[in-house]
Amino acid sequence: MAGRLSPISEATVQVVFSATLRVDTRGSGFTDISNAARDFIAQAGAGEGTLFAFLRHTSASLTIQENADPDVQTDLTTALDRLALEAAPWIHDAEGPDDMPAHVKAMLNGVSLHVPVTNGQLALGTWQGIYLVEHRRAPHSREIIFQFVGSRK
Numbered sequence: 433m434a435g436r437l438s439p440i441s442e443a444t445v446q447v448v449f450s451a452t453l454r455v456d457t458r459g460s461g462f463t464d465i466s467n468a469a470r471d472f473i474a475q476a477g478a479g480e481g482t483l484f485a486f487l488r489h490t491s492a493s494l495t496i497q498e499n500a501d502p503d504v505q506t507d508l509t510t511a512l513d514r515l516a517l518e519a520a521p522w523i524h525d526a527e528g529p530d531d532m533p534a535h536v537k538a539m540l541n542g543v544s545l546h547v548p549v550t551n552g553q554l555a556l557g558t559w560q561g562i563y564l565v566e567h568r569r570a571p572h573s574r575e576i577i578f579q580f581v582g583s584r585k
Contacts, residue, residue, distance in 0.1 A: 481582010
């Protein structure tokens with residue numbers, strides 16, 4: 433057998449809560465939004481369900497990554513930069529040389545996440561955090577829609 437399955441829990445969907453988080457980035461890099469997600473779940477009175485996060489932009493992304501060692505973020509940024517070079521012969525360059533690579537990086541990471549919520553808590557692993565990843569060099573104002581679907585506490 434591949435592993436052991438925990439007992440199955442059941443919850444009836446009672447509510448759908450939504451809110452928009454605005455984040456002003458400092459330019460390229462990771463911004464931890466885990467506490468904002470936790471605050472949203474707490475304010476919603478969430479019990480069992482799912483947190484959905486959706487970023488309303490195409491040159492930034494969302495990811496769940498290690499939150500213990502900042503070197504991981506540095507290495508991930510380096511890896512993404514290697515995958516989407518600014519010096520490549522991009523056709524779309526009207527907004528600057530970092531724009532098209534930012535779109536490629538956003539496509540690779542994605543702009544939406546879902547996280548299980550159990551007993552009113554995000555079911556993230558010990559070393560996991562939720563991050564907005566800005567792929568443009570200049571600061572930007574970004575919007576993330578949080579939505580909880582599930583039961584109340």
